[in-house]
Amino acid sequence: MKKIILFLAMCLVAFPVRADEGMWFLMFIERLNHRDMEKMGLQLTTEEIYSINNHSLKDAIVQFNGGCTAEIISKEGLVLTNHHCGYNAIAELSTAEQNYLKDGFWAKEKSAEMKPKSLYVRFFVRMDDVSKRILSKVNDKMTETERNKAIQQEMALIEKENNEGGKYTVSVRPFFQGNEYYYFVYQDYKDVRLVGTPPESLGKFGGDTDNWEWPRHTADFSMFRVYADKDGNPAEYSKANVPLQPKHYLPVSMKGVKENDFAMILGYPGRTNRWMPAGGIDQNVKFAYPAWVEGAKTGMDQMKKYMDKDATVNLQYASKYASTANYWKNRQGMIDALTKAGTAKAKFVEEAKFNKWAKKCKNKAQYGNILATINNYYEQTNLKARHDNYLMQLMRTSSYGTTPASLGNALIAYSKENEAKRMEILPKINSLIEGVYGDFYAPLEKDVLAAQLNLYSSKAGEYGLAPLVEKMKLANNGDFTADVNDAVSKSIFANKQSVEVFMKNPNVEAIANDPLYLISTDLMTKIRAKSDELAKLDDDYATAYRDLVQGLRVSKLNSVKYPDANSTLRLTYGKVRALPADDRNDATVNNYTTMEGLVKKYKAGDQEFDLPARMLELNKAKDFGEYADKNGYMPVNFLTDNDITGGNSGSPVINGKGELIGLAFDGNIEAMAGDVIFDSKLQRTINVDIRYILWIIDKYAGAKNIIDEMVIVK
Structure with a gap:
C-alpha cells in the first residue's frame, strides 16, 4: 500500500496541475485537484462536490436545452441561466404585441410562468470509466470502419445496461481521441417554464459591439423553473405538475468578490481542441x-x-x-x-x-x-x-438551402404511401411542416439564399462546386438573384401555404422536378459526398490522430492532462483576477465593472446601448438597496481566470463554501485562442455579479417573490 501511495505522489509531482487551466472530471478531483483547490480557498470536501449516494453540488448543475449550462437556486426548482441561453424560448413566447424579449417578463406567481414548446434540462446522475471494456473489443488489425462498428455495438450494450428501462439517458463518450471511454447517466426533465427575464436592453446590453469584450456591463441572465409529477419524476407538460424539489440547490452569496478570491465553475463546456x-x-x-x-x-x-x-x-x-x-x-x-x-x-x-x-x-x-x-x-x-x-x-x-431537400424527401415518402399509411404518418409530417415554417419569412429567405449562392459560387470553386450550382453559374455569370426568384415563384417549398396545397394532392414527380428541391438536394449531396480517396484520408487521419495523442501522453511532450471538452460535466477552478488597467473601466481594480460605467455607455435609442428609463432613474437615485458593494458602487460584471468555453454559458461561479457568486457568460477576445491553447496571462471568464442579478429582480423588476424563495447568504 505504501508503494502505491508513493507512486501516486510521484505522479502528482511529475504532472503538476495548474490551478487555472483545465476542465476536469468530477470523479477525479480527489486525486488530481482537491489539494490545490483547498490551498486556493475551497472549504468543501470532494464528497460535497461529487457524490453518487448523497446530494452534492453536481445535483444543482444542469445542462440547459442541450447547449448551455444552468443551476438550481431554490428548493422549488428555480433555474438560473444566461439571457442568451434562454433567448430562443423567450422569443418563442413573445409576440409583436407582447414582446418579452424587448420588454422583459416577471411571473409574480407560479401560475403566470410560461411553457415554451420544447425546452428541457438534464441532470447528471453518475459516470464511470469503461475504457478497458470497450478497447478490449478492438485491435490494430481492424480498419477504422470495423473499429467504429465494434465500439458502437459495445456502447449500445453499456447504454442499455445502465438506463434502467428508459428511466435514464445514458451516453458513452470517447476521450483523448478514442484512447479512453466513459459513460454518463442523465435524467431529463421536459416541463421547464419561463419565470423571468430582464429586457433585451439589459440582457444583451452592448450587443455585438461588446460581445467578447472587456470591460462589460451586461445583465446576461434569465430564469426558469423545472416541473415534475407529484412524485418528483420527469413528466410531459401538465397543469397538474408541481415545482421540482431538487436534491441540491445553490445558496446565493451577497458578500461580493475581490482580487484572488477562489472561484470554481461547474458546467458543460462544448468543445475544445487542445x-x-x-x-x-x-x-x-x-x-x-x-x-x-x-x-x-x-x-x-x-x-x-x-x-x-x-x-x-x-x-x-x-x-x-x-x-x-x-x-x-x-x-x-x-x-x-x-x-x-x-x-x-x-x-x-x-x-x-x-x-x-x-x-x-x-x-x-x-x-x-x-x-x-x-x-x-x-x-x-x-x-x-x-x-x-x-x-x-x-x-x-438559409432555410431554402436545406428545407426543400429534407422536407421534400419526407413528402416523397409520404406521397408513395397508401391512404391508410398516410393518415398514420400525417401528424409527424404536419409537425415537420410547422417546425420548418413556424419562424419563416419568405422574402428574407429568398435574399439570403441568393446572396449565399453568389458568395459560395465565387469563393469555393477551387475545390469544385455543387454540379447544378456550377451549371447555373455558367449561365448567370455568378448572379443567382433572378434564378432564386424564379425558383421560389415555382416551388412547393416557397411557404407553408404552398406546401399545404401540395398535401391535398401529393405527387412524387412534382417534388422531384421542384426547382428549390433540386438546388437544395444538389447542395446537400455535395456537402455529404465522400470519395474512396477521401474516405481513406479520413480513416488514416483518425488512426494517426488517436496515436498522436497517445504518443504525446506517453512521451510527456504535451503538458495537457485533461481530455478535450465535449459537452460533458466538468469543473474548472481559479480565482478572481484582474486584467491590466484599462481607461475604459471606471472601477478601482480592472476585475469588475459598475453601474456608473454602464450608464456612461448609454445611448438613447441605440439598438445596442439604450437603457430603460427605470434603470436610469434608479441609478440617479442611487437606489441600490442591500445589493450595493460595501464601497458604495453597484457591481455589474467581474472577471475570473477560469478555463471555460462555449457550453459553459450560464454556468455558476461558486465560492469556496459552495455559494453562488456569479454567472459565467463570456470570455475576452484577447484570449480567443483558448479553445486550442490556454494562455494563463490573458484568459478570463466574464461573469454577471449575482448582486446585480438580485438587484434587477428586486429593485428594477419588483419581483420580490423570486428573491424570497432563494437562500441568501449575507
Missing part, C-alpha cells in the same frame, strides 16, 4: 474560419435588412441572428488570436520534438509515420475545408 495538430490550426486560420466569417456576415446582412423593418420578423429571426453573430465574431477573434499568438508555430515545434522521439527504434513502428499522415491529410483537405465552411454557412442561415 490536442489539435499544427496543420489543423493552420487549416482553420487560413481556410475554414475566413470562409465561416464571410459566410456568416453575408447571412446576417440579409437577415438584418428585414428584421429592422418588421417587429414580427425580428422576433422570428432573433435567435438565429444572435447565434450567427456570436460565432461570426468568435471565429474572427480566433483567427486574430491564433495568428498573434503564433499557436501553429508553437505546435510545429512540439511536433518536431515528438517526431524525433517517434523515430527512435522502440517507438518507430507505432508512431514513426503519424505526423506525415496527419500533415498529408490537411494538405489534401485545405480546399475542402474552405468550400465546406462557405456551404455550411449557406445552410445555417
Whole structure:
C-alpha cells in the first residue's frame, strides 16, 4: 500500500496541475485537484462536490436545452441561466404585441410562468470509466470502419445496461481521441417554464459591439423553473405538475468578490481542441474560419435588412441572428488570436520534438509515420475545408438551402404511401411542416439564399462546386438573384401555404422536378459526398490522430492532462483576477465593472446601448438597496481566470463554501485562442455579479417573490 501511495505522489509531482487551466472530471478531483483547490480557498470536501449516494453540488448543475449550462437556486426548482441561453424560448413566447424579449417578463406567481414548446434540462446522475471494456473489443488489425462498428455495438450494450428501462439517458463518450471511454447517466426533465427575464436592453446590453469584450456591463441572465409529477419524476407538460424539489440547490452569496478570491465553475463546456495538430490550426486560420466569417456576415446582412423593418420578423429571426453573430465574431477573434499568438508555430515545434522521439527504434513502428499522415491529410483537405465552411454557412442561415431537400424527401415518402399509411404518418409530417415554417419569412429567405449562392459560387470553386450550382453559374455569370426568384415563384417549398396545397394532392414527380428541391438536394449531396480517396484520408487521419495523442501522453511532450471538452460535466477552478488597467473601466481594480460605467455607455435609442428609463432613474437615485458593494458602487460584471468555453454559458461561479457568486457568460477576445491553447496571462471568464442579478429582480423588476424563495447568504 505504501508503494502505491508513493507512486501516486510521484505522479502528482511529475504532472503538476495548474490551478487555472483545465476542465476536469468530477470523479477525479480527489486525486488530481482537491489539494490545490483547498490551498486556493475551497472549504468543501470532494464528497460535497461529487457524490453518487448523497446530494452534492453536481445535483444543482444542469445542462440547459442541450447547449448551455444552468443551476438550481431554490428548493422549488428555480433555474438560473444566461439571457442568451434562454433567448430562443423567450422569443418563442413573445409576440409583436407582447414582446418579452424587448420588454422583459416577471411571473409574480407560479401560475403566470410560461411553457415554451420544447425546452428541457438534464441532470447528471453518475459516470464511470469503461475504457478497458470497450478497447478490449478492438485491435490494430481492424480498419477504422470495423473499429467504429465494434465500439458502437459495445456502447449500445453499456447504454442499455445502465438506463434502467428508459428511466435514464445514458451516453458513452470517447476521450483523448478514442484512447479512453466513459459513460454518463442523465435524467431529463421536459416541463421547464419561463419565470423571468430582464429586457433585451439589459440582457444583451452592448450587443455585438461588446460581445467578447472587456470591460462589460451586461445583465446576461434569465430564469426558469423545472416541473415534475407529484412524485418528483420527469413528466410531459401538465397543469397538474408541481415545482421540482431538487436534491441540491445553490445558496446565493451577497458578500461580493475581490482580487484572488477562489472561484470554481461547474458546467458543460462544448468543445475544445487542445490536442489539435499544427496543420489543423493552420487549416482553420487560413481556410475554414475566413470562409465561416464571410459566410456568416453575408447571412446576417440579409437577415438584418428585414428584421429592422418588421417587429414580427425580428422576433422570428432573433435567435438565429444572435447565434450567427456570436460565432461570426468568435471565429474572427480566433483567427486574430491564433495568428498573434503564433499557436501553429508553437505546435510545429512540439511536433518536431515528438517526431524525433517517434523515430527512435522502440517507438518507430507505432508512431514513426503519424505526423506525415496527419500533415498529408490537411494538405489534401485545405480546399475542402474552405468550400465546406462557405456551404455550411449557406445552410445555417438559409432555410431554402436545406428545407426543400429534407422536407421534400419526407413528402416523397409520404406521397408513395397508401391512404391508410398516410393518415398514420400525417401528424409527424404536419409537425415537420410547422417546425420548418413556424419562424419563416419568405422574402428574407429568398435574399439570403441568393446572396449565399453568389458568395459560395465565387469563393469555393477551387475545390469544385455543387454540379447544378456550377451549371447555373455558367449561365448567370455568378448572379443567382433572378434564378432564386424564379425558383421560389415555382416551388412547393416557397411557404407553408404552398406546401399545404401540395398535401391535398401529393405527387412524387412534382417534388422531384421542384426547382428549390433540386438546388437544395444538389447542395446537400455535395456537402455529404465522400470519395474512396477521401474516405481513406479520413480513416488514416483518425488512426494517426488517436496515436498522436497517445504518443504525446506517453512521451510527456504535451503538458495537457485533461481530455478535450465535449459537452460533458466538468469543473474548472481559479480565482478572481484582474486584467491590466484599462481607461475604459471606471472601477478601482480592472476585475469588475459598475453601474456608473454602464450608464456612461448609454445611448438613447441605440439598438445596442439604450437603457430603460427605470434603470436610469434608479441609478440617479442611487437606489441600490442591500445589493450595493460595501464601497458604495453597484457591481455589474467581474472577471475570473477560469478555463471555460462555449457550453459553459450560464454556468455558476461558486465560492469556496459552495455559494453562488456569479454567472459565467463570456470570455475576452484577447484570449480567443483558448479553445486550442490556454494562455494563463490573458484568459478570463466574464461573469454577471449575482448582486446585480438580485438587484434587477428586486429593485428594477419588483419581483420580490423570486428573491424570497432563494437562500441568501449575507
